[in-house]
Amino acid sequence: MRQDTGQIFKIEDYQPSDYLIPETKLTFELQPEATIVTAQLQFERRKGVEAGTPLVLDGDELSLVRLELDGRPVDASGYQASPQQLILTAPPASARFTLTVVTQLDPSRNSTLMGLYRSNGVYCTQCEPEGFRRITYFYDRPDVLSVYTVRIEADRATAPTLLSNGNPVEQGDLGSGRHYAVWHDPFPKPSYLFAVVAGDFDVLEDSFITASGRKVELGIYVEHGKKARAAYAMDALKRSMVWDEEVFGLEYDLDVFNIVAVSDFNMGAMENKGLNVFNDKYILADEATATDADFANIEAIVAHEYFHNWTGNRITCRDWFQLCLKEGLTVFRDHEFSADQRSRPVKRIAEVRTLRAMQFPEDQGPLAHPVRPRRYREIANFYTATVYEKGSEVVRMIRTVLGAEAFARGLKLYIERHDGEAATIEDFIRAFEDASEQDLSQFALWYHQAGTPNLAVTATHNAADATFRVEIEQSVPPTPSESRKRLMHIPLAFGLVGEDGQDIVAAQIEGAQVENGVIHVRKRKHSVVFHGIPKRPALSLNRGFSAPMTLSMEQRPEDLVFLARNDSDLFARWQALNTLLTDATIRAYRAVSGQANVAHDPNLIATMGEMARDDSLEPAFRALALTLPSESDIAREIGANINPDAVFMAREGLAKAIACANADQFATLYGIHDAGEFRPDAASAGKRALRNVLLDYLSLSSDQPTYAAAQFASATNMTDKAAALTILAHRFPGHVEASAALARFEDTYTNDPLVMDKWFQIQASTPGANAVEVVRSLLDHPAFSIGNPNRVRALMGTFATLNQTGFHRDDGEGYRLFATTVLEVEKRNPQVAARLATALRSWRSLEPKRQEAARQVLVMISSREDLSSDLRDIVERILS
Template sequence: MRTDTGQVFKLEDYRPSDYLIPETSLTFRLSPEAAHVTAVLTVERRDGIAASVPLVLDGDGLTLRSIAIDGHEPSPADFLTTPDQLTIISPPAARRFQLRIETVLAPAQNEALMGLYRSSDVYCTQCEAEGFRRITYFLDRPDILSVYTVRIEAQRREAPLLLSNGNPVDGGELAAGWHYGVWHDPFPKPSYLFALVAGDLGKISDSFVTLSGRKVELGIYVEPGKERLAGYAMDALKRSMKWDEEAFGREYDLDVFNIVAVSDFNMGAMENKGLNIFNDKYVLADQETATDADFANIEAIIAHEYFHNWTGNRITCRDWFQLCLKEGLTVFRDHEFSADQRSRAVKRIAEVRTLRAHQFPEDQGPLAHPVRPRRYREINNFYTATVYEKGSEVVRMIHTILGAETFRAGMDLYFERHDGQAATIEDFIKVFEDVSGRDLSQFSLWYHQAGTPNLTVSSAYNPAAREFTLEIEQSVPPTPSESRKRLMHIPLAFGLVGAGGEAIAHSGVEGANVEDGVIHIRKRRHVVRFSEIAERPAMSLNRGFSAPVTLSVEQQPDDQFFLAGHDSDAFSRWQAFNTLLTDALIAAFRQVLDRRQPEFSARLTELAGKIAGDEALEPAYRAL
């Protein structure tokens, strides 16, 4: 295992690899204590790189058995090997050559559970972020995309099932009770998406017909005896495939899609191309004992890993600093899927609760970092709530700013322009600028600047002038790595609510750009004036939690009660009631500390009863 965690990796130090590996052929001869891996790599020197430039491949604790270049064993002076690196000091003069590497692994002894390991008699891999280098020497970085062909050999009694990425293309019997299977993935992918599973597993099968009429064979593999618990996961997978076609125009591209769910998988879930691997707690559900939350969680995680097929696999990350490009975007996609499958309001409230409970404290603590960090010592430490959950909120804000139609046009352009590439956040932002004609440079600070912005809001109503004024001031608290912050572009969705619960119309607005119910906060201070307002409205701010900010609002309890009972925005209505309830609980707690009998507001109790009994509201929403 790597111990060089003292090295600091910096975004500004990125440079393309001098070499590419367009084709990778792997042969595994599996054994618990001595698995032999033969890698045949087609290596290509990048244009403009001199033949004298060494080829340096990554490794991690590897044992090299043999090496050959274009079929010939190099002299000891031509290469240098350590357990963590293989350097071809004098590569061939030809721009393209073949490198054959044989390593030997001990899967049963691999307690790191990265690379190839064996647990509960099942061979399994985990290669994100840097696990592939524990299998063979390679350019183990996400911008090296290669077409993989994989041959797996094993004793049939030990491993009757042999799975890898892509489509099965060959298989058969070998001598002495061994057998083999060959898989080919025609889509170039980075090494972190390589996967192999071999063992004795049960299976449920189904199929899905894509938008263009292609039939895809679906399989979910589980530990024997658990097959009956995988039915809901299969249904969720098929709904995910259909939804991605309808919502994003993304059709599945291989002939098979497999999921493996085992109890010992250490990463929760992993989106390997065509072979997703899960810990089985995210796949299995007993209809008799599982809760609604269990089913919702399985549905969301199945969808998330499937959606990575396009946002993560077909378009991957140039480097690990771009992790939010695949994760934040895919979290947004799985959130939208779940919202369409269930209650959109309840789902949104759950998302915000998670963000406030996990990401906001991260932004406010010593480990605060941007959605796209600028440096790291260990990439595995950056699979954080900021990268995932705040990253999703940034994508949602793009959707809010541009609107659904333009956002979809931007996503279509993203898929068209960057399919088969390793992309960056700048590439992602650029497609939305191109389809909308907007300058999103200030908005992109959400990717580059740590911290949770705060908006301080006050209001005034002038009945004589029929004018309602909002004064909004933004600030971003300092974080450990940034004492001075730049002003953000914050899309603040709002509503002006009249006495009957209706939206109050206005004839004009000054002081900020206001579009489709969204105030675009770009300066430190905005004074926003709404004209021809016939009555003093109640302010409904950050509707739908349009921006991941905190609000400091001068608002009377009467307004909170009114919004909790009448706001047409489900999130803001819940927020108003939640604020009232929180204040009441704090007041009651203080009364207890003062050795007084706590008193609860009859008005609040009555409001809670009205909400609970309002059959116009979804049952799940009333239960919150």
């Protein structure tokens, strides 16, 4: 466990390293408990650095075996070595020298899953962000780029496959049952992109011909017996390669591209140059074991890691403060890919739902930070929704502000200028400014300023002079360490919708810069006047979610209903309906809290029925429209003094009102929207999504498990089976049909960990006070492993983030179980523990009793003297 030094790293303290490492040669003599790593490092003193300046290298729990300088042993008086650092106190006066560092590792005992570890018989590395220092002493920072040659030696019987970055160079036999392989990566890269994998795998092989005619050998390495389940990932990879060539003109640059799927992995996947390592959850899929959501995630994540080859690998980030430079940009690219492969409006709605569920709470709480943070204590804790999801939104806004053509020129210029370099956000912005001849200095505040902006909007119509006036006022709420905010440049896409449902084009617009349906909000207040508008239009704002912000606008319910039925922008249609549903749930919440009767607007109820049967809309869109805002969404809108039980009751009441009023037509639609033979394409997935939303409503209206039990029994794919099981477990807990279905599912999939994760998730998210006891019992289930990140996230992660009534049980027992589990996980894997702990980031928004119970467990965790730097950083920031 890394020692917590309490050090704060600040962006203004950045200094280049004193030395460069142009070439790195590594030899791994793999043994389960005593691996020897020999690193031959060619150093070059930077210009301007004084000869003899000490060389200070990073380490983390390392054991030094031998140290040589230009082939000769270094005297003990010439260096200082600790598990955390190596200092060559008097390097040679020459500008170039070679340092050979030999370290010994114990991969089998490395439960952190960082550096080199061995799990399930597989040797694997994870080096981002600072894992390479657990392998050898090095400049473990992203701005030191080196060309790597790697020799791997291992037992042939247990590790017949030996992989590393780049292209294969040589392989052979060593005798005594051991063999070797040599890999060379010709492209300089930082240490965080280094990878080695050795083990016994099955491999799915294919090839790809690039736009210039080069043949690239493709391989996906998986556990034996699971090769067929990698077929969709291979298809997604090849589609990604074609798309990147066609859309961005970016061609793959090595002779091979390999993916390895492993079961013990902290992240979703890792973009190591030419050797992507994946959590097997995001590679393995077939109709019997994976849901449509799994297929979509595999497609997106395979694309994301492949796209990093240019936006992350060929151009990396100068320091970890620039993390969004590779992640936000590449998330934008994978979003665009998925939008082109699937349905653009449906994909956009899904992106916004994720942003609001994950990033908005981050921006509005104690963990708020800019897209480019200015300081950090533990960099692993900044792989956040702000860096990834909001970072993607910022890139999308650059395209909105500049236009598609100027954006494309800017991105091309950025790649041409910085290929082979470690770049900064300033480099990125400058490329777009130069390509477009526009000043983006105010816009760049999106990178440098935390918080979610709000636009307060009022609209008035004057029939006498045929004008429509829109008043806009922007504000950014204070965030930790940043109470005073500067004015942002917010691109606000809009439309004026007439009585016929068509957009109205104003004869003249004054008061702000308005281009291509976008109001550019730059000042605190704007008064935008539209001339030539004889009748009052419905105002459609933030179309396509043009900016990650909140809107404060009094809109008449009839206007929202009109937009939900007529807006030409499908995102805006969904947003209008979602706003109506949110408002209705909050009204019900207040009524429930005050023990008053709840009466729902019949017009809204009818609109839901109309949306369900509108065949002009694709099924996937209708499924999203029929899905109520989550309990977390409602709680976020309420803001303070939240009672999760009342939120649950209010949401359930609205859902039941919709279900009962539309029961007959929902039953008819359920019967006719069978997707037929399983295909993982977007159209088929959309039909299944709509049918399963309807199934949930039918289960509410009938108060009987008949529909769900029948679907569970007849389902021929995991999407329909898991949906039915979820409804049985959540709607009818303890019912004989629910208990029998859970038992059958467990019996069928007990030997398939990824499918059992779904079983854990379904039970961990079952609402109600009894969830605490259910989760506690599942922690002892034979299929659960506290050392496997997937199992932990499936059970405890689901409980803490999705089960609002169980986790927030009013006696605090959910928090206490959570805290105990987090501390147990931390003993093995501090990174996973720290990410779990973020589930308590919004504790101050709860009603007083729950708030105090949450505070007590946070204080209890923070009082532990042996707490890791990862977990202490999160808990102390949440408490601050």
